Amino acid sequence: MGTQFEEQCEALLMYLEETAEDERDVDQFLAGLDVAEDHRYDLIEFLSNQGLVKNASGFGDPDCLLSGAGRYQAQQLISQRPARRVAALRTRMLRWLDTESQRVDWSDFLASDHVEYQQQRFTQTEVEHQAEFLYNAGLITAVRVNEAVDGTLRPTLTSRGRDCLVQGGDVAAYLGAGHGPSNTTIRNSQDTHIGSITGGMQAWNSTTVSQVQHNNAAAGYEELVRLVQQLVAQLPERTELTSEAREDIQEAAEDTLDVLAGPEPKPGKIRRLVDGIVGALGRAALPLGQGMAQGVHEGTAKWASEHSQLLLSSLPM
Numbered sequence: 001m002g003t004q005f006e007e008q009c010e011a012l013l014m015y016l017e018e019t020a021e022d023e024r025d026v027d028q029f030l031a032g033l034d035v036a037e038d039h040r041y042d043l044i045e046f047l048s049n050q051g052l053v054k055n056a057s058g059f060g061d062p063d064c065l066l067s068g069a070g071r072y073q074a075q076q077l078i079s080q081r082p083a084r085r086v087a088a089l090r091t092r093m094l095r096w097l098d099t100e101s102q103r104v105d106w107s108d109f110l111a112s113d114h115v116e117y118q119q120q121r122f123t124q125t126e127v128e129h130q131a132e133f134l135y136n137a138g139l140i141t142a143v144r145v146n147e148a149v150d151g152t153l154r155p156t157l158t159s160r161g162r163d164c165l166v167q168g169g170d171v172a173a174y175l176g177a178g179h180g181p182s183n184t185t186i187r188n189s190q191d192t193h194i195g196s197i198t199g200g201m202q203a204w205n206s207t208t209v210s211q212v213q214h215n216n217a218a219a220g221y222e223e224l225v226r227l228v229q230q231l232v233a234q235l236p237e238r239t240e241l242t243s244e245a246r247e248d249i250q251e252a253a254e255d256t257l258d259v260l261a262g263p264e265p266k267p268g269k270i271r272r273l274v275d276g277i278v279g280a281l282g283r284a285a286l287p288l289g290q291g292m293a294q295g296v297h298e299g300t301a302k303w304a305s306e307h308s309q310l311l312l313s314s315l316p317m
Contacts, residue, residue, distance in 0.1 A: 005043070007088075007118065008030070008033050008035055008043060009043060009046065009047055010077050010118075011029075011033055011118040011119070012026070012029065012030065012033075012043070012044075012047070012053075012064075013047070013052060013053075013066070013070055013073055013074040013077060014074050014077050014078050014081070014118075015029050016053070016064070016065070016066045016070070016074065017066060017071060017074035017075060017078065018078070024063075026040075026044070026061070026062055026063045026064060027040060027061035027062050027063070029119075030043065030062065032119050033118070033119065040062040041057060041062050043062075044057060044062050044063075044064045047064065047070070048064065051067055051069050051070070052066070052067055052069055052070035052073055053065060053066055053067060053070050054066075054067055079283055080242070080244050080245070080248075080283065082248075083244040083245070083247050083248040083251075084244045085117060085120075085122075086130065086247065086251075087170065087171065087172060087243060087244055087247055088117050089117070089122050089126060089127070089130050090130050090133070090134060090171040091169040091170065091171065092109075092114040092117075093106075093109065093114075093127070093130060093131065093134060093140075094134070094139060094140070094157065094161050094164060094165055094169060094171070095114070095165065095169065096109050096112065096114050097140060097155060097156065097157040097161070098157055098161075098162065098165055102154075103154065103155050103156070104153075104154060105152055105153060105154070105155070106124075106127050106128070106131060106152060106155065109127060110122075110124055110127060115127075128149045128151075128152055129149075131149065131150070131151035131152050131155060132149050132150045132151045132152075133151075134151055134161070134171070135150045135151030135155075136150065136151075137171070137175060138158060138160050138161075139157070139158060139160055139161035139164055139171065140155050140156060140157055140158055140161050141155070141156050141158050142154055142155045142156065170243050171247075172243050172244075172246055172247030172250060173243045173246070175250075176235050176236045176246055176250065177236055218260055218261075218262075218263075218264065218265050220316045221260050221265070221270065221316070223314045224256075224260065224270075224274070224311065224314040224315065225257065225260050227307070227310050227311055227314055228253050228256055228257055228260075228277070228311070229257070231249070231253055231277070231307055231311075232250060232253050232254070234303075235249060235250055238300070238303070240299075240300055241284055241300070242284075245280070245283065245284035246284075248280040248283065248284070249277065249280040249281060249284060251280075252273070252276040252277040252279075252280045253277055255273055255276070256270070256273040256274060256276070256277060259273060267315075267316070270315070271315060274311050274312065274315060277308075277311060278308040278311060278312065281304035281305075281307055281308050282304065282308070284300065284304055285300050285301040285303075285304035285305065
């Protein structure tokens, strides 16, 4: 994850791109980002030195305009914003749990400063969705009841979650480095003790245990499952990808595998999910920064294009 200063710079670039000139108030926007008054000029000067904005402050309030390079950078940030937002939320949730306090649920998180991100609040639905993700990834544990989303009742940081924070708090990078659990989804209706064994799973004291493994493919989609699994396996090797791009691709792939492992997946939904992976690959193939070597970009674009074609061609006619 970036520093607070980097997040503030990125937020300003996106604000300048999305706000009409006659409605723009850079000073007020930076104040809303909690940038100290005497640091607002420094932030603009930094972006100006990077060639991303033109300093228009003069002797009045801090102000600036996007340069051509800044507009391109802002557009890239806007396209990546959903994944970056998710990444920031996951890290903040883990950090919030990394205290001595006993958490009953996520209501205190929603009432804290952690819930503000680039002048937009995370919603309860977003928090609950990511709590379930962190729970299934083994980064947090929680009390499970049928009436509550997994990960929402008495959430507690696990040793794996604490290790993720020690390594920087980037959940996608941490899981992509092989620290995550196997691709198995477990659902229980009663308290169940799960113990892992080589090549399988054990469960006892349970009246209902079901598991969905990604190596189970619906008829006709075996090749698609193989290709998606292959794509996920290659992500850690693509070191030129940003953590947000890698997370975007992995989430789209895992959503697809989950549906393909279910009973009688609908072709239309599968097509939309594959389109989601292809879209994530396309965004990842865009230049990842002004200083990036052209050769690296071309290699990434070729890798993304080849996988996109293979995925689309594997869909049943």
